Amino acid sequence: MLVNKKIISRFSQYRKALIRFQELGLIKVFSDSLGEAVGVTSAQVRKDFSLYGISGNKRGGYQIQDLLDELQSILGKDKVHDVVVVGIGNLGQALIHYGGFEKENIHIIAGFDIDPAKLSKSSRIPVYHLDELNTFVCQNNIEIGILAVPDAAAQHVCDIMVESDIKGILNFAPIGLKAPADVVINNVYLQAELENVIYFVNALENKCKRCKKQ
Amino acid sequence: MLVNKKIISRFSQYRKALIRFQELGLIKVFSDSLGEAVGVTSAQVRKDFSLYGISGNKRGGYQIQDLLDELQSILGKDKVHDVVVVGIGNLGQALIHYGGFEKENIHIIAGFDIDPAKLSKSSRIPVYHLDELNTFVCQNNIEIGILAVPDAAAQHVCDIMVESDIKGILNFAPIGLKAPADVVINNVYLQAELENVIYFVNALENKCKRCKKQ
């Protein structure tokens, strides 16, 4: 796969950095400075862009606005994407209350749960019963769903989402979900990310201790 | 780097899957079934284990309990890790209210913010002013912090955390944080993860359209 997850992640980060540059009043960047802002080499930046046919000016760097236009279109930021959140626990709640996605053209338009206490059809972002997911997705042409239910329910709820014809799932349950090949699944395992930090902090400490002993 | 982020992430996932297997009453697994549960090849599983000197029985697979013991110790699950959350917005709040980390020996013991409205010293998990971070970290021997502040504040707050002698940061701001080499930083960019799903859903759709045209 020539175009992979990582390059698209970097595009998201380039975009964020370019917006910050623009806010500072800058007009153009070099692969060098953009790479530094994101934490990658300048070669990486140029390679990424050239893969997508994005070109700058030899000696003159890249026009920030041009880059942004290209990245917007690659990342689909030129149109609104409606998203639903399934599972209104702590994380699901945080996501539907977080206002930051709005201005990024990602609109979270509804939540779903099975707990009657969580339902509220009249909130700014309504929360419906999971039974209504199918109809809602169909009527509103939803393609993307965020899955934030307890581990034990994850595969089952995933099946329901797929059944409803959701085409992409951002999954927070630490489970290797099974789904048809035409459904995109992207996993974020928060506990694993935290354990990663813990592991490397310990690893580094042990290395230091060993160094001191010598 | 022979031991990288990815292998440790897989260890976290193996562990979760093994716990599920154990709950089902299973005593041993094969690299095959464990790989399937996590979504990797059996070769990957055996390679990962052999890198850490974890061995099974030829023909007999691996004892789940033995594996768990090894993974617990690699991931540092045999002792409690205290963690603080800096930035009590939607995400920070979700993290300190999420109870699931407790039984995983990851204890979130305090939050920090600068907004007076967010402070509450008497909650189950108290939220203090950022000014108190230094003292708190020192007194409680904190090594790990979760950074969940607005983008614009991220680098500044990161500096404060490093200053307080925090050694590992799980960062949610889409910024390539600058920190000394002995500070471990692990980035989770939720918006980028969502944009990833959006990108690949679109990419797949376009491919299908093209297929149908032919």
Added chain:
DNA sequence: TAGATTGTTAATCGATTAACAATC
């Protein structure tokens, strides 16, 4: 024993980087 699974080596695959010619 025959069959199945591990552990490991070697091959493959893919992503990153170094380097430099092209050129503004």
Added chain:
DNA sequence: TAGATTGTTAATCGATTAACAATC
């Protein structure tokens, strides 16, 4: 022009996988 930066190729690096001998 001289100098700096792009765009791209080739080299490197690292991670994954295939394959199979060892062996329970």
